[in-house]
Amino acid sequence: MNTTKTKDRPVIRLAPVAAGEFSQWLGDTERALEDGGAGADVPCGSCTSCCHSRMFIHIRPHEKETLKAIPRPLLFQVPGLPKGHVLMGYNDKGSCPMLVDNKCTIYAVRPQTCRDYDCRIFAATGVPVDAALQPEIAEQIKAWRFEYRDEASHSAHESLIRTARFLRERSDLFPRGSLPGNPVQFAVLVVRVHRLFDAAGGEGAGERMSDAEVAKNVLARLNAPSEQAGPRGRDAAR
Template identity: 45%
Template sequence: MKKDKKKFAGNFSIWLRSTRNALITEDDALVDCGDCNACCTSSYFIHIRPEETKTIAHINKKLLFPAPGLPMGNVLMGYDEQGCCPMLINQKCSIYPHRALTCRSYDCRIFTAAGIDPGDDDKARIKKRTDQWEFAYPTQQDRDEHFAVQAAAQFIKEHAACFPQGAIPHNPSQLAILSIKVYAVFLKDDNGSAEAEKVSADAEIAQAIIKANEAFEARRLAAKSKDPLIQRK
C-alpha cells in the first residue's frame, strides 16, 4: 500500500508559539490547506458567537440553532447527511471571507502536536491529514516542547478522574488545545525537571494544569478587553 506523502507542519516551537498567540488574540490560523477541505466535510458543528454579525448575515437563519449551555445569541450550524458544512458549495466555502471564527482558527495540526486521534470514523479525512503532517525539530527546545505537549495530553486523558467535573473537555479538539495551553507544566527547566515531576500526587499535577489553564485564559481575556478589534471578529 502506498504511503501518503508527508507534509511539512513547520518547526515545532515556532508553530507552538504562533498557535498559542492565535488562541489569545483570536487571529486566523496560518495553515497550508491546499485543496484539503476535510474539516468542512467531517460532521463538525460550527459555533458562531453573537458578535460575529457578518458571518450570521451570510447564513440562512434556518441553518442556525441555539448553542446548548452557552449564553443567548451563541448559535451552532450543523451539517448535512454526508457530514458536509452547508456553506460548502462545489467543494469550496461559499462564505470564505466571512467564515466563522471557529473555522478561521481551526488548525488540524493540533492533533499531530498532541498525539490525539481527531475522532471517530466521521473524522477519517482529518485523521488522514493529521497523519501526513510532520514537524521539524531544529533544536532540542523543539523536541522538549513537543514532548511536553504530548505528555500534557496523555496525562489529561489518563487521569480525568483527578480533575473536578467539567474542568477538562472530552472533545478531541478541545483536549488538544488544552494540552497546548498547559504544556509548560510538563516542560523541563534548566535543571532538567518539569513542574509535574516536582510533585508526587496525580491530583497535584491536575491542580497545576488547572492553574496553568486559568492563567492562559486570563491572558486571553486581558488581550480581548484591550483590543476591540478582537471583539468585532
C-alpha cells in the same frame, strides 16, 4: 458535539505533508489562543476535510457579516450560551451547507471558528480524533510532519505529548467534567497547560512533584479567571 454516521466518502491515504517548524507553530498557536481572532495560517493546500467532517460550527453574535451570509434556517441557538451564539450544522453527507463544489461559498466572511481551526494541533499533541466519524481529518493528521530547528523544539513537542498522556492517564485526579471530552478542546487544553505541567513536574523541573500536585496546579490554572472563557477553535462548541 452531535454526530451521526452517514455514507462515507472514500478516504485517500496521504503522502507526508510539511507542517512547518514546531517551535514556530507552538508559539503562534499559544499567541492565537491568548489573543483570539487572529486565525490560523494552516498550509491546507487543496484539503477541505474539516468542511465535510460532520462538525457544528460556532458563530458568535459579533460576527455580523458571517451571520448575514448564512440562511437563518441553518442556524440554531447554542445550548447553554447567551442568546445570539449560534451553531451551523451539516447536511446528510456530513458537509457544511456552505460548501459547494468543494469550495466555501462564504470564504471572505467565513466564521472565525473556521479561521481558527488547525488540525496540526492533533499531530502536535497526539490527541486523536474519532477516525470512524472524521476519517479524512484523521488521515490528514497522520500526514503532517513537523520540522525541528533545534533540540528545544524537539523537547517542546515531547512536552505536549507527555502532557496529553498525563491528562489522559491521570484523569482520575481531576473532578468529573473538568477535563474536556471534545478532542479539540482537549488538545487546546494541552497546549495551554503544558508549560505549567513541565514547570511542575516535567523533566528538568528540579524536584519532581507528585501526580496529585501536578494535577492541582493544572486545575488552578484551569480555574483562573483568564481561562474561564473556554477554549477557542473551530470545534469549541461542537
